[in-house]
Amino acid sequence: MTDWAAAAKLGVAAHDDVAAQLEAALASDDPEDRRFDDYELVERLGRGGMGVVFRARQASLARDVALKFVVGGANDAAAVARFVAEARAAARLNHPNIVPVYEVDVVEGLHYFSMPMLAGATLAQRLDERRVERDEAIALMVTIGSAVDYAHRLGLLHLDLKPGNVLFDERGEPLVADFGLARAMDADGGVDGGDVSGTPAYMAPEQHDAARRLDRRTDVYALGAMLAELLRGDAPDADLDAICRRCLEPDPARRYASAADLVADLARRRDGNAVSVRVPAWHERWRRSVRQHPAAAIAVALAFAMLIAGLAATTSQWRRAEAARADAARQQARTAQLAGLTAAAFPQGEGTRAAQAASAGNAVAWLQRHLAGDPAAQREVLTAFRVALAQAGKAEAVTALLDEIVDRMGADYRERAVRRLFAGRTRDGTIAAALVGLPRGAGEHGSDVYESALAALYTSYGDDAYALYVAALACHVQPLPCEHPEYRERLVERFPDNGAHWIVTPRGSAPSDDDIAAIVRRAAQAPAFDDHLGESIALVRGATRATEPPPSLVEPMRALVEERDVAPSLRRRAIDAAPLPVYGDVVRVCRPDGAAIARVAGLRDACGTLAQTMMRAPRASILAKMVGSAMVRRLYPNTPLAAEAYDLRRQYVWLGERALGAPNDAERLYDDTIAFGEWEAFGRQADRRGAARTPPAGWQPLDARVLMLPEERDAKK
Numbered sequence: 001m002t003d004w005a006a007a008a009k010l011g012v013a014a015h016d017d018v019a020a021q022l023e024a025a026l027a028s029d030d031p032e033d034r035r036f037d038d039y040e041l042v043e044r045l046g047r048g049g050m051g052v053v054f055r056a057r058q059a060s061l062a063r064d065v066a067l068k069f070v071v072g073g074a075n076d077a078a079a080v081a082r083f084v085a086e087a088r089a090a091a092r093l094n095h096p097n098i099v100p101v102y103e104v105d106v107v108e109g110l111h112y113f114s115m116p117m118l119a120g121a122t123l124a125q126r127l128d129e130r131r132v133e134r135d136e137a138i139a140l141m142v143t144i145g146s147a148v149d150y151a152h153r154l155g156l157l158h159l160d161l162k163p164g165n166v167l168f169d170e171r172g173e174p175l176v177a178d179f180g181l182a183r184a185m186d187a188d189g190g191v192d193g194g195d196v197s198g199t200p201a202y203m204a205p206e207q208h209d210a211a212r213r214l215d216r217r218t219d220v221y222a223l224g225a226m227l228a229e230l231l232r233g234d235a236p237d238a239d240l241d242a243i244c245r246r247c248l249e250p251d252p253a254r255r256y257a258s259a260a261d262l263v264a265d266l267a268r269r270r271d272g273n274a275v276s277v278r279v280p281a282w283h284e285r286w287r288r289s290v291r292q293h294p295a296a297a298i299a300v301a302l303a304f305a306m307l308i309a310g311l312a313a314t315t316s317q318w319r320r321a322e323a324a325r326a327d328a329a330r331q332q333a334r335t336a337q338l339a340g341l342t343a344a345a346f347p348q349g350e351g352t353r354a355a356q357a358a359s360a361g362n363a364v365a366w367l368q369r370h371l372a373g374d375p376a377a378q379r380e381v382l383t384a385f386r387v388a389l390a391q392a393g394k395a396e397a398v399t400a401l402l403d404e405i406v407d408r409m410g411a412d413y414r415e416r417a418v419r420r421l422f423a424g425r426t427r428d429g430t431i432a433a434a435l436v437g438l439p440r441g442a443g444e445h446g447s448d449v450y451e452s453a454l455a456a457l458y459t460s461y462g463d464d465a466y467a468l469y470v471a472a473l474a475c476h477v478q479p480l481p482c483e484h485p486e487y488r489e490r491l492v493e494r495f496p497d498n499g500a501h502w503i504v505t506p507r508g509s510a511p512s513d514d515d516i517a518a519i520v521r522r523a524a525q526a527p528a529f530d531d532h533l534g535e536s537i538a539l540v541r542g543a544t545r546a547t548e549p550p551p552s553l554v555e556p557m558r559a560l561v562e563e564r565d566v567a568p569s570l571r572r573r574a575i576d577a578a579p580l581p582v583y584g585d586v587v588r589v590c591r592p593d594g595a596a597i598a599r600v601a602g603l604r605d606a607c608g609t610l611a612q613t614m615m616r617a618p619r620a621s622i623l624a625k626m627v628g629s630a631m632v633r634r635l636y637p638n639t640p641l642a643a644e645a646y647d648l649r650r651q652y653v654w655l656g657e658r659a660l661g662a663p664n665d666a667e668r669l670y671d672d673t674i675a676f677g678e679w680e681a682f683g684r685q686a687d688r689r690g691a692a693r694t695p696p697a698g699w700q701p702l703d704a705r706v707l708m709l710p711e712e713r714d715a716k717k
Contacts, residue, residue, distance in 0.1 A: 036056070036067070036107070036110075036112075037105070038060050038593075039056040039058050039059070040056060040059065041056050042055040042056055043055045051070055052068070052069050053067065054067045056114075063117075065102060065114045066114065068113055084104070084111065089179040090182075091113075093151055093154060093156070095147050096173070097146065097176060099118070099175045099177040101113050101114070103595070118167045118169050118170075120172065122163065122164050122165075123140070123167075123168070123226075124166075126163075126168070127230070132230045132231075134231065135270070137230035138240075138270050140230065141262075142266050143173070144161075144176060145223055145259045145260075146259075146263050147175075147176045148161065148176060149258065150358055151182075152216050155185045155479070157184075157215070157219055158179060158182050159181040159182060159183060159198055159207070159218065159219065160178060160199060160222075161176070161219055162201070164199075165178040187480065190213045190215035190216075191213070192214075193207070193212045201225065202221075202225045203222070204218045204252070206218060217255045217256070220247055223259060223262060224247020224262075225247075225248065227243070227244055228244045228248070238278060240269060242277045243265050246265075246277045258365075260362055261276070357403075357404070359400070360401040360403070361408075363404070365408075367382070368408065368409070375554070376555055378556045379556055379559045381559075382559030386398055386559060401560065402557065402569070402573075405553075406573050407440040410553050410570070411440075412552065413570075415437065417436045417437065418433045418449055419449050422449060422452070427460075430456050430457055431539055432539040432542070432543035433449075433450065433543075434454055435470060435474075435536055435540050435579070436540060436544070436574060437449075437453070439479055439480070440479070445478075446474075454474055454487070455484075458471050462490060465491075465501075468494070469491055469532055471484075472501070472504045473581065474579070475506045476503075476504035476506060477507065477580075481507055482507045485509060496522070496525075497527055497528060498526055498528050498529065499523040499524070499529040499610060499613055500523075500530055500620075500624070502526065503519070503583065503586060504581050505519065505585075513588075513596040517589055517603045520590065520606050520607055521602060524605075524613070530620060531620060531623075531624055533578065533621040533677075534619070534677060535674075537578055537670050537674055540574055540578050541670055544574045548567075549570050557569065572666055575670065580623050583627045586627075589603070590603070590634075590635070607631060607635060608632070608635050611627075611628040612628065612641070615644075615648060616628075618677050620678075620679075621678050625648065626649065628645075629648045630649075630709055633645045633646060634709065649707055650695060650707055651693070652682075653701050654695040656682070657701070668685065669685050672685070
């Protein structure tokens with residue numbers, strides 16, 4: 001068998017030796033020589049400055065994957081750091097047009113991560129093979145730009161966008177790949193320049209100067225260079241020429257401010273509308289108007305004729321015509337605004353929650369850019385947008401849009417609540433301030449008052465388990481890295497007997513699989529598991545009663561819900577947003593087919609113990625129970641334990657269909673969650689509605705996939 005540790009050591013002396021060792025293994029006729037952990041190397045796909053990519057067969061899941069190795073070896077700190085940064089950056093992204101990362105690991109000193117094996121060529125190869133038509137180029141850049149905007153909204157700059165880093169899947173869909181140079185943006189929305197890196201033909205001028213800042217506009221430059229290359233051989237029309245020139249401005253301040261703005265202009269060009277970077281001549285506007293809105297064009301012509309006639313009539317007739325013209329202009333402006341909002345939102349796709357959230361995020365970002373400070377106009381455009389969603393069969397997207405409005409436009413509302421709650425320096429008020437003021441969006445950080453509230457929980461309530469838990473939980477779920485690991489350290493030191501306390505590692509601490517395994521082993525020793533959801537609901541519920549939402553939030557919400565429902569809807573969303581631990585790392589290291597559980601002694605038993613505790617704990621949230629049941633089903637297939645876990649999932653789906661009803665039911669559900677825990681609250685809600693707590697024998701939901709594990713659903717596709 002190949003000595004992979006020796007291969008890794010060779011990398012200290014020369015990068016090529018590691019690649020040569022891998023190539024030698026690949027050339028062997030013995031399958032055991034080609035085996036690397038759970039994979040068998042099949043062929044080399046490519047080689048970059050610090051990595052080499054192979055096609056491999058994953059034995060446990062019987063699938064082809066792409067394996068990327070760092071060729072610098074385990075002791076080449078710079079190469080490993082950049083390689084791990086790529087893997088971590090890509091693993092954060094969950095978008096249909098970004099190449100996902102399956103697994104990140106290190107075996108005997110050799111770092112690697114696995115990705116799906118995409119069947120199609122790269123965009124660079126497609127350009128070499130044939131000319132890309134103009135409409136195809138626009139469609140490609142709308143999709144690619146939307147994916148880049150998604151990465152930006154999660155705080156990541158790609159910094160190496162080029163046709164060679166766009167891959168196509170078997171459906172012909174483009175996916176953005178290779179986040180090897182990606183960097184996380186700081187609180188100011190950018191990063192400091194560093195060593196010159198990237199591909200020169202697509203690098204913005206500021207990438208060549210280590211002293212300059214890089215931000216979203218740096219990636220916009222690369223997108224513009226890609227668009228220009230796609231249009232080569234096809235003289236762009238005036239709109240596309242203006243779009244390219246705006247992207248490729250040497251001064252970042254003169255470029256599009258974001259990839260979303262670029263996508264919106266491309267969508268306008270695609271749909272035959274005027275773009276933001278060029279004012280069309282009057283005859284162009286007239287042709288577009290006649291082509292897109294013939295009835296409106298006739299109406300305008302008639303209005304103009306009436307105006308001419310009015311000049312020869314009385315002054316009152318002229319004034320009426322002028323008023324009609326002004327009304328038409330206002331309506332035309334609103335129509336243009338709705339078109340811009342639609343263009344910003346709809347390109348993200350439809351169907352999945354992630355796609356709806358992305359579209360909603362684009363829509364709200366557009367409102368904040370183009371109608372900032374005008375809540376009445378926001379309400380008017382959103383009302384028309386809601387109607388358009390219903391007509392397009394996308395009425396369910398209103399919920400995602402409402403959530404995004406509350407998250408993005410409600411920052412001032414939440415900040416006032418934080419100041420009011422923390423002003424009294426009481427225990428409950430300080431905890432409520434920490435829960436209500438939790439930063440929501442990518443790149444958003446807490447205010448000084450919010451950070452003071454968290455610090456007060458640590459310093460003033462060091463012997464209060466729930467107060468310490470909230471400080472550690474806020475540090476765990478906030479979007480930016482947390483600078484206070486001491487919150488969790490004191491929590492687990494003083495209150496180690498609650499398994500939930502061990503899960504809330506600080507955001508940005510980037511624990512290794514071995515670190516997470518140690519956390520799982522320690523959490524498994526805890527006799528209880530309580531993520532304090534009832535206590536959080538009680539405090540947030542009380543805190544939101546006295547805060548009146550401002551007009552800047554009320555007006556856009558009135559476009560989506562009845563006016564009488566604005567305050568209750570805002571309050572319910574604040575309660576439902578009460579934070580819970582994130583279990584992704586625990587689930588990953590506890591997968592029975594993962595590398596960690598095979599390598600770390602005792603981890604499988606610890607995972608099983610923790611999963612059963614979560615699944616059976618009376619005060620655990622339903623999220624914790626469902627995570628525990630899924631872990632049990634994976635760890636103990638075809639056993640009575642797995643059957644118990646499956647029945648729990650089945651009962652949850654049954655109760656969910658019967659316990660959730662009218663909005664006024666929510667208050668009683670909150671009461672019961674506070675008093676008895678969320679699972680019992682669902683049962684009591686079913687009792688009140690005359691439904692059994694457990695499904696009858698043989699019952700199945702209409703969509704049986706909701707009972708499956710994610711990997712089982714994927715296998716059914």
